[in-house]
Amino acid sequence: MPEFLTLLPPDEARALLLSHLSAPEPDSESISVPHALSRILAEDILAPQPLPDFQRSTVDGYAVRAQDTFGASDSLPAYLTLIGEVPMGDAPAFEIGPGQCALIHTGGMLPPGADAVVMLEYTQLVRHTEEKEISVRSVAMGSEIEVSRAVADGENIIRIGEDVAQGQRILPKGTLLRPAEIGGLMALGITSVRVVKPVKVGLISTGDEIVDPSQTPRPGQVRDINSYSLGALVEKSGGVAKRYGIFSDQFQALKEAAAQALSECDAVVITAGSSASTRDMTAEVIRSLGEPGVLVHGINTRPGKPTILGACNGKAVIGLPGNPVSALVNGYLFVVPVIEKMLGVLPKPKAAVQARLTVNLPSQAGREDWWPVKLLPSPARRGGGGEVYDAEPIFGKSNLIFTLAAADGLLRIPPNATGLSAGEMVEVMLI
Amino acid sequence: MPEFLTLLPPDEARALLLSHLSAPEPDSESISVPHALSRILAEDILAPQPLPDFQRSTVDGYAVRAQDTFGASDSLPAYLTLIGEVPMGDAPAFEIGPGQCALIHTGGMLPPGADAVVMLEYTQLVRHTEEKEISVRSVAMGSEIEVSRAVADGENIIRIGEDVAQGQRILPKGTLLRPAEIGGLMALGITSVRVVKPVKVGLISTGDEIVDPSQTPRPGQVRDINSYSLGALVEKSGGVAKRYGIFSDQFQALKEAAAQALSECDAVVITAGSSASTRDMTAEVIRSLGEPGVLVHGINTRPGKPTILGACNGKAVIGLPGNPVSALVNGYLFVVPVIEKMLGVLPKPKAAVQARLTVNLPSQAGREDWWPVKLLPSPARRGGGGEVYDAEPIFGKSNLIFTLAAADGLLRIPPNATGLSAGEMVEVMLI
Numbered sequence: 001m002p003e004f005l006t007l008l009p010p011d012e013a014r015a016l017l018l019s020h021l022s023a024p025e026p027d028s029e030s031i032s033v034p035h036a037l038s039r040i041l042a043e044d045i046l047a048p049q050p051l052p053d054f055q056r057s058t059v060d061g062y063a064v065r066a067q068d069t070f071g072a073s074d075s076l077p078a079y080l081t082l083i084g085e086v087p088m089g090d091a092p093a094f095e096i097g098p099g100q101c102a103l104i105h106t107g108g109m110l111p112p113g114a115d116a117v118v119m120l121e122y123t124q125l126v127r128h129t130e131e132k133e134i135s136v137r138s139v140a141m142g143s144e145i146e147v148s149r150a151v152a153d154g155e156n157i158i159r160i161g162e163d164v165a166q167g168q169r170i171l172p173k174g175t176l177l178r179p180a181e182i183g184g185l186m187a188l189g190i191t192s193v194r195v196v197k198p199v200k201v202g203l204i205s206t207g208d209e210i211v212d213p214s215q216t217p218r219p220g221q222v223r224d225i226n227s228y229s230l231g232a233l234v235e236k237s238g239g240v241a242k243r244y245g246i247f248s249d250q251f252q253a254l255k256e257a258a259a260q261a262l263s264e265c266d267a268v269v270i271t272a273g274s275s276a277s278t279r280d281m282t283a284e285v286i287r288s289l290g291e292p293g294v295l296v297h298g299i300n301t302r303p304g305k306p307t308i309l310g311a312c313n314g315k316a317v318i319g320l321p322g323n324p325v326s327a328l329v330n331g332y333l334f335v336v337p338v339i340e341k342m343l344g345v346l347p348k349p350k351a352a353v354q355a356r357l358t359v360n361l362p363s364q365a366g367r368e369d370w371w372p373v374k375l376l377p378s379p380a381r382r383g384g385g386g387e388v389y390d391a392e393p394i395f396g397k398s399n400l401i402f403t404l405a406a407a408d409g410l411l412r413i414p415p416n417a418t419g420l421s422a423g424e425m426v427e428v429m430l431i
Numbered sequence: 432m433p434e435f436l437t438l439l440p441p442d443e444a445r446a447l448l449l450s451h452l453s454a455p456e457p458d459s460e461s462i463s464v465p466h467a468l469s470r471i472l473a474e475d476i477l478a479p480q481p482l483p484d485f486q487r488s489t490v491d492g493y494a495v496r497a498q499d500t501f502g503a504s505d506s507l508p509a510y511l512t513l514i515g516e517v518p519m520g521d522a523p524a525f526e527i528g529p530g531q532c533a534l535i536h537t538g539g540m541l542p543p544g545a546d547a548v549v550m551l552e553y554t555q556l557v558r559h560t561e562e563k564e565i566s567v568r569s570v571a572m573g574s575e576i577e578v579s580r581a582v583a584d585g586e587n588i589i590r591i592g593e594d595v596a597q598g599q600r601i602l603p604k605g606t607l608l609r610p611a612e613i614g615g616l617m618a619l620g621i622t623s624v625r626v627v628k629p630v631k632v633g634l635i636s637t638g639d640e641i642v643d644p645s646q647t648p649r650p651g652q653v654r655d656i657n658s659y660s661l662g663a664l665v666e667k668s669g670g671v672a673k674r675y676g677i678f679s680d681q682f683q684a685l686k687e688a689a690a691q692a693l694s695e696c697d698a699v700v701i702t703a704g705s706s707a708s709t710r711d712m713t714a715e716v717i718r719s720l721g722e723p724g725v726l727v728h729g730i731n732t733r734p735g736k737p738t739i740l741g742a743c744n745g746k747a748v749i750g751l752p753g754n755p756v757s758a759l760v761n762g763y764l765f766v767v768p769v770i771e772k773m774l775g776v777l778p779k780p781k782a783a784v785q786a787r788l789t790v791n792l793p794s795q796a797g798r799e800d801w802w803p804v805k806l807l808p809s810p811a812r813r814g815g816g817g818e819v820y821d822a823e824p825i826f827g828k829s830n831l832i833f834t835l836a837a838a839d840g841l842l843r844i845p846p847n848a849t850g851l852s853a854g855e856m857v858e859v860m861l862i
Contacts, residue, residue: 033659088640089649158828170836179631179661186654186660189646221520223618238630251782324618326721349784349808354858402601405615407611426787
């Protein structure tokens with residue numbers, strides 16, 4: 001009855017699982033860009049036009065022909081004739097000839113003939129006699145402008161296509177749409193895009209002792225946690241969870257539910273009842289669902305040793321331990337990467353927090369441990385001025401869900417370490 | 432006409448702004464817990480019951496009276512009489528007397544009389560003669576069990592209330608609901624909670640040259656980016672954006688729109704047209720909306736120097752530069768903290784990625800710079816086995832939105848530095 005499993009290292013187990021998922025073109029749908037935050041592009045986006053599509057000034061000043069300013073200095077200024085003001089949001093109706101200039105505002109369109117802008121700070125109105133500053137708008141055309149600094153061709157302007165060139169692939173398929181991408185798409189007038197549909201993950205809880213959270217458990221019963229904590233994790237990762245309910249330790253009913261979930265979803269997660277017999281049943285169900293079936297039974301992690309990874313006809317079927325902490329931690333380790341693969345999302349750096357471990361944490365060589373930790377701001381400040389955190393492990397049995405609710409993140413002890421020492425800087429994955 | 436602003440350090444500017452926001456009890460609503468991911472609790476949650484509410488075994492084994500095993504060893508085992516099996520999900524119908532034990536599975540309810548569980552591994556069935564292993568379920572009651580290891584009182588069990596005690600404040604007001612909290616609430620049968628309503632942020636774009644993204648700009652016109660990039664940022668931060676449209680550089684119309692936005696929203700963000708005159712107009716509008724009006728005009732950051740922070744009758748009114756990069760970066764720096772304060776969310780460590788800077792980045796003492804950077808996996812691995820990234824700054828004018836779309840995050844050069852050196856480890860805030 002005790003389990004003797006051949007334990008695989010988690011990275012190897014994960015790679016094996018992912019290699020068995022057929023990644024067909026994921027289902028996509030069209031969505032309006034302002035509603036597309038956090039969605040994944042299902043298509044490459046090419047720029048339909050250059051950006052900007054006209055030469056713009058980046059400063060307030062005078063549009064000039066650069067060569068007219070060459071050699072200009074405080075002691076030997078250049079003199080240019082003001083022939084107009086560039087209207088914002090419109091094309092100027094004039095051209096800059098030799099010795100001429102026009103008032104231009106930041107973002108204004110460069111008039112034909114001009115190839116640079118002199119900042120207002122390096123200019124003076126010559127024919128102005130009053131003491132008080134005058135509004136630029138009241139400058140009489142025909143005034144003379146004294147320029148005390150030379151500008152190079154192209155200075156203080158954005159050229160056509162400097163942000164993006166026409167036809168350029170601006171966002172590849174698989175891009176996660178963040179505020180910057182939303183803005184960039186709108187800048188190009190791309191107001192709808194195709195995005196990947198959320199990955200459907202079927203969730204099944206097993207165990208004679210598990211009841212729905214809305215019920216009052218009788219003595220010996222506990223409420224289903226895993227369908228909900230994992231459901232939230234699926235949602236957070238770009239999936240949509242479908243709950244298939246709670247199954248007592250009966251093979252046939254579980255098998256039928258799992259088969260239905262597999263046919264309706266992109267992946268299935270079965271959280272085992274906590275007894276050994278249910279765990280074995282999960283493996284048997286996975287074997288019955290399709291080829292190749294169980295890939296990994298037993299992973300060298302804590303918590304999560306009895307985790308089962310399977311693939312049935314190209315879809316992942318994962319058996320997680322019933323203990324809520326084990327289930328959720330292993331959800332982060334194995335379910336999230338499956339969702340990301342099915343979504344086709346491009347790999348992104350994982351955010352973490354650097355912190356100073358407060359105590360010694362022993363581990364076992366060869367095993368990867370994940371500890372829930374609380375991050376506490378430390379009075380010290382880092383060199384760069386950033387906050388320093390202390391990472392305080394939360395000790396508690398892996399069936400206590402509130403050890404995770406109290407945690408800011410998970411601390412990994414890598415398989416090649418026999419522990420970590422108090423005072424060491426560690427990386428905490430936020431949860 | 433050039434701006435001469437008294438520049439405040441960004442941390443000081445932010446603190447000043449936040450101190451002027453009256454933080455009344457935020458509006459709340461009731462929500463079903465399975466739909467409450469990423470919402471903020473509007474109430475303290477107390478445990479209505481202890482968790483677990485019965486003593487549970489953490490292993491597969493035999494429920495015993497610990498004292499009956501004291502002194503037991505391989506050479507001198509203790510012998511106990513098996514009187515039953517604890518059914519999963521039910522209260523055992525028997526009591527453990529002296530010298531007795533009962534088969535129990537992980538998660539099973541401890542029978543009265545028992546105070547510890549001996550793991551199956553340290554037991555033998557004595558009266559069993561067959562060679563092959565038998566199922567625990569077929570063990571004949573009345574058999575004798577040989578116990579080769581002593582257990583202490585309480586060993587291998589979870590006590591009542593070990594996860595949470597009845598009446599304990601398990602989640603304080605202001606808690607962000609993550610998968611672990613969702614699971615914890617369901618474990619206690621708390622299937623709905625009060626959460627803070629999303630903070631409403633009114634967005635206004637100004638500038639004669641700005642047109643709606645659905646329009647084809649005429650020469651000299653550009654599409655509105657900021658209403659959409661900032662709208663996505665607001666949404667990402669737990670707010671809901673309300674767009675009030677685009678206003679040309681006319682004071683009265685802008686003032687009326689801003690007043691309406693202020694009355695309907697919890698905060699207002701005006702992105703200035705890019706010319707100096709529009710920026711001045713924004714400050715004037717903020718002054719006209721309520722007391723104290725403009726708090727900060729000019730912040731010692733790049734990009735974002737002309738940012739205006741104001742508070743009108745307890746609500747933030749922020750004027751951001753019109754350049755899309757400046758607007759979005761300063762949205763992260765000032766709009767997000769306002770939303771977090773209005774939501775009442777408890778402070779959380781900010782996720783970041785540690786990376787090695789690839790080039791020297793000069794800065795100006797006293798000024799805080801934020802550089803868009805790309806994070807590239809480096810072939811090196813860190814001590815803990817984590818990924819090492821190279822941080823490669825993206826050089827480009829602050830009006831080029833695709834410099835941000837290409838970036839993984841923002842790198843901060845603190846005000847007390849005159850730059851950062853190639854090879855330095857830096858912290859990159861993911862965007």
